[in-house]
Amino acid sequence: MSKVLVSDPIDQAGIEILSQVAQVDVKTGLSPEELIQVIPEYDALMIRSGTRVTQEVIEAGTQLKIVGRAGVGVDNVDIPAATRRGVVVVNSPEGNTTAAAEHALTMMLSLSRYVPEANLSVKAGKWDRKSFIGAEVYKKTLGVVGLGKIGSHVATVAKALGMKLLAYDPFISADRAEQLGCRLVDLDILFQEADYITLHVPKTPETTNLIGEEAIAKMKPTARIINCSRGGIVDEDVLAKALKEGRIAGAALDVFNEEPLGESKLRELGKEVILTPHLGASTAEAQVNVAIDVAEQIRDVLLGLPARSAVNIPGLNPDVMEQLKPYLQLAETLGTLVGQLAGGRVDLFNVRLQGDLATAQSQPIVIASLKGLLSKALRERVNYVNASLEAKERGIRVIETKDASASDYSGSLYLEARGSLGQHSVTGALLSDGEIRVTNLDGFPINLPPSPYMLFTLHRDMPGIIGRLGSLLGEFNVNIASMQVGRKIVRGDAVMALSLDDPLPEGIIGEIQRIPGITDAYTVAL
C-alpha cells in the first residue's frame, strides 16, 4: 500500500480521501532534518506553505511520486528539482481564491478604520474614540497589482464598495480589465494615483521588492499598501522606515520575507500597520476546498491517473487527456519499440501525427513517445513529467510534424530515431477496438500486435529463412505467438517480426545473425 506524509495542517476531508488508497501519516512541525530522514519511506507528500520541499528533500524521497500543495503558492517547493526526479507537483489554483481576496478586503477596511487597534484599546478597558478617526474607501482609488484570480475578485468587490479601480498586470488585456471595471495603467501611474495598493502577484524576480524605495517615493502620503500575496514583494525594512517617517499612511501585511516573522521593525509600529500570520487561506471553506482538491489529485496519481493541476507538466485538460489516452499508450509503445531498435544514443527524434491523428493535440503524444524512447536508458525514472527535460538534457532534437493526408488507417503515428547506431522508424495505429498495431517497421509494411517480447530480423526474402529461425527458437524453447513478414519486392530485402511468449535467452541473437540471409536481428521487450 502507498504511503502519504502530511506535513502541514490539512483538513480531515483530504485525509479521508487519501486514506482510501494509502496509509496516511500526519506529522506536522518536522524540522528540515527530520523531514529528510522520514521522506524515503513515502510515495506522496502533502503540504501547505509551512513545509519547505528543498532539493535535498526531493533527492532523499527515493519513492516520492507526487508533492501536493494544498493551496496556490508553490514557491516553497523546488520545482526544477522535482521535475528532474520526475516528481509531479500539484496545487489547488482556485480553492482559496475567495478566502484570500476577502482577507485582502478585510485588511483594507480594517486599516482604514483601525479596527485591530481600537479593539485592543476597548479590551484594555479604555473608551477612546478620538484616536480612531478613520477614512472611507468610497470614491477612493484602489490600485490592483496582479489582476488574476484573487486580484479580479478583490476588484469586483471593491467596485461594489464604490471605489475607482486601477490595475497593473502586463499579462492581462485592457478588455479584461475593463470588464472588471478597472483602468489598466502602468505601474508608475498606479503608484502615483492610488489611495490603496493591493498586491496579488506571484513572487518572481520581477516582483521581488516591487514595493521598495523607488515605488514608495511615487506614492501619496495618504497611500495604504496591502500585501496578501507573497513575502518579499514588499521590502519590509524600507516599508517600516517609510511608515515611521509618515511618507505613506499605512500597510497591512499577511505574508513576510521570512515566515514565521522574526524580529522586525514592523512590530514596533502602531495603528497604521496590521500584521497577520499568513491567514489569507485560513477559512474553513477554503481549507476543505484545497484539501479535497489536492488529496484527489494525489489519489489519482498514486492510482496511475493524470493530475488535473500539475504545475510541472503541461496543463492538460482532463477531457482532452481522456480522449488521447489510447493514443498515449500507442505513442509510448512505439517510442519504446523504436528506442530499443535504435539501441544507442539518439540525436534526432521525428514524431509525425498522420491522418485523423493530425488534428489531435500533439504535445502529450510527443511526451508519451519520448517517455517510451527513453525507457530503455532510464527505466521507471522517466515519466510524463520529466520526459521532455530528460530528452533535452541528452541532446535529443525532437521534430514534430503533422500530415493529415498520410495514413492507411484513420490515424497513425510515425516515429523515427536517428542516432549513433543508425536510423530506425516505426508506424503504428489503433484498430477500432482500441488494439495497437505496428503497421510499418523501417519502411516495411507489417501488421503486428505488440507483445512483451518481440524479435525483428532484417533479411533477404528467400526460401528457408523462416524455417531455420523457427527451428533455432524451438531449440532454445522459445514459443512463437505470432509472426509477420514484410517486404517491398519479392526476393528483395524483408523484415520478419515475431511476438514471443518467452524472453530470448542470452546469446541467441548472435546465432540468429549467423543464419545465412539474415543481416540483422533485434530484440524488444515492452
Ligand SMILES: NC(=O)c1ccc[n+]([C@@H]2O[C@H](COP(=O)([O-])OP(=O)(O)OC[C@H]3O[C@@H](n4cnc5c(N)ncnc54)[C@H](O)[C@@H]3O)[C@@H](O)[C@H]2O)c1
Ligand atoms: N495570503 C495567502 O494566504 C494567499 C492565498 C492564496 C494565494 N496567495 C498568493 O496570491 C497571489 C495571487 O494568487 P492568484 O491565485 O490570484 O494567482 P493568479 O495566477 O490567478 O494571478 C496572478 C496575476 O499576477 C499577474 N502577474 C504576474 N507577474 C506580474 C508582474 N510582474 N506584474 C504584475 N502582474 C503580474 C499575472 O498575469 C496574473 O494575472 C500569489 O502570489 C499566491 O501565492 C496568497
Ligand SMILES: O=C(O)[C@H](O)COP(=O)(O)O
Ligand atoms: O499560496 C497559498 O495558497 C496561500 O499562501 C496559503 O498558504 P497556506 O496554505 O499555508 O495557508
